[in-house]
Structures are given as structure tokens and as C-alpha cells.
Amino acid sequence: MSEIFSGLREAVKKFVTGSTSYEKAVEAFIRDLQRELIRSDVNVKIVSDLSTKIKKRALEEKPPPGLSRHDWFIKIVYEELVQLLGGDYEPDVIPKKKPYIIMLVGLQGSGKTTTAAKIAWYYKNRKLKPGLIETDTYRPGAYDQLKQLAEKIKVPFYGDAASKDPVDIALQGLSKMLEEKTDIIIIDTAGRHGYGEEEGLLAEMKLLAEKLKPDEVMFVLDASIGQKAKDIAEKFHSATPIGSIVISKLDGSAKGGGAIAAVAVTKAKIKFVGTGEKIEDIEVFKPKRFIARILGLGDLEGLLERVSMYQTPEEQKKIIEDMLTGKIDMKTIYAQIRQVRRMGPLSKILKMIPGFSLQLPGEEQVKLTEKKMDKWIAIIQSMTYEELEKPELIEKEKTRLRRIAMGSGTTTDDVKELVEYYKQLKKISLQLKRRKDILKRLEEQFQSMGS
Ligand SMILES: Nc1nc2c(ncn2[C@@H]2O[C@H](COP(=O)(O)OP(=O)(O)OP(=O)(O)O)[C@@H](O)[C@H]2O)c(=O)[nH]1
Ligand SMILES: [Mg+2]
Incomplete structure (x- = not known):
């Protein structure tokens, strides 16, 4: 799965752990940054201004x-990238x-129908009562x-497969x-028109908007469109003023950035970004959170939000606190595995925890299969x-x-593996605690400077 600006995490790691002078490290980082932004199809002029x-x-x-100059530099990069993606807004x-x-609009295949369902799911989980209408004929x-x-x-x-209106x-x-x-x-709308013409599509959007008077027109854009997104968004905007934008398929293209x-x-x-084909692969777009995650600073808030859909506040707080202390x-x-089985892949969740993405050598290590999770549940029991x-x-x-392996119908190697995992998690958790303290200090310092 590609992730936008995925090369930046490596660059940050290199910057933080490197042994050259500050100036040289900055130069090298900016080169990496430029390469990554260009690869993600960010406009060249924007890249040059940003550097x-x-x-x-x-x-x-x-x-x-x-604070070290190195820490401060990461803070600068973080802020500038947040600006690049729209600034500090939620x-x-x-x-x-x-x-x-x-009303959802967008070009053919951009992901409107999928997004309509994702958004309904999102609101349903927030105790609202959504409904879906299909108008694509x-x-x-x-x-x-x-x-x-x-x-x-x-x-x-609601829909009517027989109607053409x-x-x-x-x-x-x-x-x-x-x-x-x-x-x-x-309301989901068509992405193609009778003759596959853009003009016809735009006219239909306009008519629908006039007749239905939606409170919000949401424009769905496929991430792989890259910097062309600007022209297309403007074109649609002139037909029906766009209220908000959804970028879909961020998982599938380096050009999402x-x-x-x-x-x-x-x-x-x-407003939202789509990060996969499944209904739950949607999140509210918050540039600050997004960039923090990309840089490997983690995304505690995103994690909390996801967890909050499945657990009581006390239960969530306990797990997160355990992780961070x-x-x-x-x-x-045990609690994590049970939860993860309901929440999606562990790697996705771990990425949201501050520091995890930097500390873990590779995704492979956290790719727990469902089978293994079930085994581990039996072992823990x-x-x-x-x-x-x-x-x-146990070690x-x-x-x-031997007793645990017998009792759970597994092998002693399975048990050892789980204990190893525990030790690794414990180590990371202690590192997280340190990292969290640093981030907190950074944040305080920064706020006291009034920026
Ligand atoms: N990987 C990934 N695939 C997505 C995402 N959103 C949609 N898709 C896929 O993109 C394809 C098109 O999605 P649709 O929702 O049918 O797009 P549409 O805009 O309604 O298409 P038309 O109605 O034909 O214009 C489908 O195969 C979806 O599964 C996403 O966020 N990530
Ligand atoms: Mg559709």
C-alpha cells in the first residue's frame, strides 16, 4: 500500500540519527524532501518556494x-508541510x-458511490441517522x-433503476x-453522461443542485490525479459552488500529496480522505494530524477517534495510557488483540501512535495474521x-x-514468540513515553513563544 510522502519518514529518521553537521543534514533533508514532493506530483514552483x-x-x-537544533528543524518542517496541505484547520x-x-459530485470512477456509503457509515457511528439516495441513471x-x-x-x-430522470x-x-x-x-450522482461528455455532466450537476438545494456539495477527487486536481476542482466549482472536497484512493497513489x-x-x-476500498476506510482530513503521522510523529488523536467507536471512554483511556506510560x-x-480484530490491521493502528512509525523497522514485524491473533488469544487465556x-x-x-503451550493447543515456539512480542512492545512503549515527553515539551515551548 502506498502512502503519500512515504519517503519522508525515512528522511526524518536519517536527519535525526545522522552524524553530519547541522547545516549538511539540513541540505540533505531538503534534497530528500524535494525528491519526495516531486515524486508525489506537487507543483515544481510550490516545491521550490517551500524549500x-x-x-x-x-x-x-x-x-x-x-531544545536541539535538530528537534527544532523537524518542528519547522512539520509546520511548513501543514501549510502546504491547507494549514492548521479542522x-x-x-x-x-x-x-x-x-450531494456528491465528481468525475467518472472518482469514488463517489463508495464515498457516499463511507460517509453514511461515518455518521452512523456518530449516532446520527444517515440515508442514501442513488441518482445515477x-x-x-x-x-x-x-x-x-x-x-x-x-x-x-432510495433509488429507481427504471427511471431516467x-x-x-x-x-x-x-x-x-x-x-x-x-x-x-x-445523494450520489452520475460520473458519466449520455455521451461521456464533461459538458453534459456539468449541466446535470447544475440542474440537480438548483432543484435539490443541497446544504453541501461534496466534490470527490481521485488522488491519482495529482496536481491536475486544481484545474478540475475549479471547473466543477464554476458549475456548482463546491462546499467541500473528498480525496479518494489516497492509499493507491503516490500522487495524493x-x-x-x-x-x-x-x-x-x-473534509474527508478515502484510504481504501472498504467502507471503514475513511477519515476526517486534518492537515496537522496527517503530517504528524507522515513524519512519524504519530497520530494520537486519530487513534483515539478510531478506538472511540468501539469502546467505552474508560476502556480506551486505559489502553492508550498503558501504551504511553x-x-x-x-x-x-489481550485487550489490544481483541480490539484490533474489530478495528482493522494492526499496522494501520500502530502508525497512529506517536513514535511507532519511526521505531519499528518494518511493517512485516507487526503484520499479525488473524490466525496468529487467535493463537495468541488462546495462549494468553x-x-x-x-x-x-x-x-x-514464562521465559x-x-x-x-510447556504448560501454557499444552493448555492452549500451541507449541512452545508460539508461546515464546508472543513473549518476544510483548518484550518488543514494552520496549517501544517505554520509548513512546520518552517521545511523548519530548513532544509535550516542544509543544509547550512553542506555545509560550506565541506562534
Ligand atoms: N483503493 C481504493 N479504492 C477506492 C477508494 N474509493 C473508491 N475506490 C474504488 O474505486 C472504484 C470506483 O469507485 P466508485 O465509488 O464506483 O466510483 P464512482 O465515482 O461512483 O464511479 P462512477 O459512478 O462510475 O462515476 C471502485 O473499484 C472502488 O472500490 C479508496 O479510497 N481506495
Ligand atoms: Mg458511482
């Missing part, structure tokens, strides 16, 4: 007492009005596609959604209370190792 600015700040600014995603009508199978997704996430759906379908749909007392009505930067130039706000034992791992709290005991006494 000049970072270099200037790196050589002029003095870190506050107690989109307002919870509508103030009920019902709230969102051109794409064969569009009706079935959205209907099936709606059934999967159990939200009301999108406005009529939408109006019928709206009245059905009002009957169903939905809070958020999401270029697309986001291009949109940022237009001052339109990106070095208090890891087998019970933590065969441990005594004493062993749960002090997994080190020291062979009889414990």
Missing part, C-alpha cells in the same frame, strides 16, 4: 533553551442543521452498487428520507494471573512454557 522557506527558517531561527463535519443534505449497476452498500451498513436507501429520483428519495426521519441525506497541495492552493477545504503486560496485549502481570516469568521457567 527556500524551510532553509531560511532552519538557518535563522534559534531553538528555545533545552473541518467541521457534524452538521448543525437537520436534515442536512449532501447512466452507469449500469449503480443502483445495485449503492443499494448493497446501504444494506451492509443498515441505512435507508435524476431530478425526479432525487425528489422522490428526499421525501422518502424525510418519512424515515433521517438526519443526513447523502500533489492532489492535496493543489487543492490547498484553491482555498477549498478537504510503559505499563504494558499481557492483559494490555492459558496463563495464570501471575504470568499475565509478569510475562518475564525463565520451562515448565510454565
Whole structure:
């Protein structure tokens, strides 16, 4: 899976751990940064301006007492990249009005239908009542596609496979959604037109917007479009003023960074990003959080948000606290595995924890298969209370190792592997604690400077 600006994490690591002079390290980092941005299809002029600015700040600014120039430099890079992706804003995603009508528009295949379902899922998990309407009369199978997704996430759906009139379908749909007392009505539209012409498509968008008066027109852009995103967003904007933007398929293209930067130039706000084909692969776009994750500074907030959908606040707090304070034992791992099986791949979740992405040598190490997780659950269930709290005991006494393996129907190697994992996690957790303290200090220093 490609991830945008994925090369930057390596560059940060190189910068932080390198042994050359500060000036040389800055030069080398900026070269890496340029290469990465160009590879991601960020406009050349933007790349050049950005490097000049970072270099200037790196050589002029003095870190506050107690901080190294290296730490300060990462802070500068972080801030400038946040600016590149639209600045320090957090989109307002919870509508103030009920019902709230969102209309999705975009070019053929950009991901509108998938995004419609993802957004409905997102709001449903936030205790709102979304409904989906399909108005695409051109794409064969569009009706079935959205209907099936709606059934999967159990939200009301309206469509009419026999009709050729999108406005009529939408109006019928709206009245059905009002009957169903939905809070958020999401309307999916066609991506192609009778003759596959852009003009026709834009005219249809315009007509739909006039007749339906949506509260928000959401424009879905495929990340692989790169810097061309700017022209396309502007073209759509002139047909129906765009309220917000969704960048889809960020997982599938290195050019996503270029697309986001291009949109940022237009001052339109990106609200969501799509990061995979599955319904739950959607997140609210927050540039600060996004860049922190890319640079390997982690994304605690993103993690909390994801966890919050599945657990009580007390349960979440406990796990995160354990992770960040070095208090890891087998019970933590058990709780994590159970949770991860509901939340998606471990590697995705670990990336959100501050510092994880830098500390872990490769994704392979955290790629736990479901089978292995089940094994580990069985192993942990065969441990005594004493062993749960002090997994080190298991290594020291062979009889414990054998007893646990027998009890769980696994091998002693399986048990050893889990203990190894625990030790690694414990180590990382202690590093996280240190890193968190540093980040906190940085943040405080920075705020006290009034920037
Ligand atoms: N990897 C990945 N694939 C996605 C994402 N969003 C959508 N897709 C895939 O992109 C393809 C097109 O998605 P659709 O939702 O049908 O796109 P659309 O804009 O509705 O297409 P038309 O209605 O034909 O214009 C499908 O195969 C989706 O599974 C994403 O965030 N990541
Ligand atoms: Mg579609």
C-alpha cells in the first residue's frame, strides 16, 4: 500500500540519527524532501518556494533553551508541510442543521458511490441517522452498487433503476428520507453522461443542485490525479459552488500529496480522505494530524477517534495510557488483540501512535495474521494471573512454557514468540513515553513563544 510522502519518514529518521553537521543534514533533508514532493506530483514552483522557506527558517531561527537544533528543524518542517496541505484547520463535519443534505459530485470512477456509503457509515457511528439516495441513471449497476452498500451498513436507501430522470429520483428519495426521519441525506450522482461528455455532466450537476438545494456539495477527487486536481476542482466549482472536497484512493497513489497541495492552493477545504476500498476506510482530513503521522510523529488523536467507536471512554483511556506510560503486560496485549480484530490491521493502528512509525523497522514485524491473533488469544487465556502481570516469568521457567503451550493447543515456539512480542512492545512503549515527553515539551515551548 502506498502512502503519500512515504519517503519522508525515512528522511526524518536519517536527519535525526545522522552524524553530519547541522547545516549538511539540513541540505540533505531538503534534497530528500524535494525528491519526495516531486515524486508525489506537487507543483515544481510550490516545491521550490517551500524549500527556500524551510532553509531560511532552519538557518535563522534559534531553538528555545533545552531544545536541539535538530528537534527544532523537524518542528519547522512539520509546520511548513501543514501549510502546504491547507494549514492548521479542522473541518467541521457534524452538521448543525437537520436534515442536512449532501450531494456528491465528481468525475467518472472518482469514488463517489463508495464515498457516499463511507460517509453514511461515518455518521452512523456518530449516532446520527444517515440515508442514501442513488441518482445515477447512466452507469449500469449503480443502483445495485449503492443499494448493497446501504444494506451492509443498515441505512435507508432510495433509488429507481427504471427511471431516467435524476431530478425526479432525487425528489422522490428526499421525501422518502424525510418519512424515515433521517438526519443526513447523502445523494450520489452520475460520473458519466449520455455521451461521456464533461459538458453534459456539468449541466446535470447544475440542474440537480438548483432543484435539490443541497446544504453541501461534496466534490470527490481521485488522488491519482495529482496536481491536475486544481484545474478540475475549479471547473466543477464554476458549475456548482463546491462546499467541500473528498480525496479518494489516497492509499493507491503516490500522487495524493500533489492532489492535496493543489487543492490547498484553491482555498477549498478537504473534509474527508478515502484510504481504501472498504467502507471503514475513511477519515476526517486534518492537515496537522496527517503530517504528524507522515513524519512519524504519530497520530494520537486519530487513534483515539478510531478506538472511540468501539469502546467505552474508560476502556480506551486505559489502553492508550498503558501504551504511553510503559505499563504494558499481557492483559494490555489481550485487550489490544481483541480490539484490533474489530478495528482493522494492526499496522494501520500502530502508525497512529506517536513514535511507532519511526521505531519499528518494518511493517512485516507487526503484520499479525488473524490466525496468529487467535493463537495468541488462546495462549494468553492459558496463563495464570501471575504470568499475565509478569510475562518475564514464562521465559525463565520451562515448565510454565510447556504448560501454557499444552493448555492452549500451541507449541512452545508460539508461546515464546508472543513473549518476544510483548518484550518488543514494552520496549517501544517505554520509548513512546520518552517521545511523548519530548513532544509535550516542544509543544509547550512553542506555545509560550506565541506562534
Ligand atoms: N483503493 C481504493 N479504492 C477506492 C477508494 N474509493 C473508491 N475506490 C474504488 O474505486 C472504484 C470506483 O469507485 P466508485 O465509488 O464506483 O466510483 P464512482 O465515482 O461512483 O464511479 P462512477 O459512478 O462510475 O462515476 C471502485 O473499484 C472502488 O472500490 C479508496 O479510497 N481506495
Ligand atoms: Mg458511482
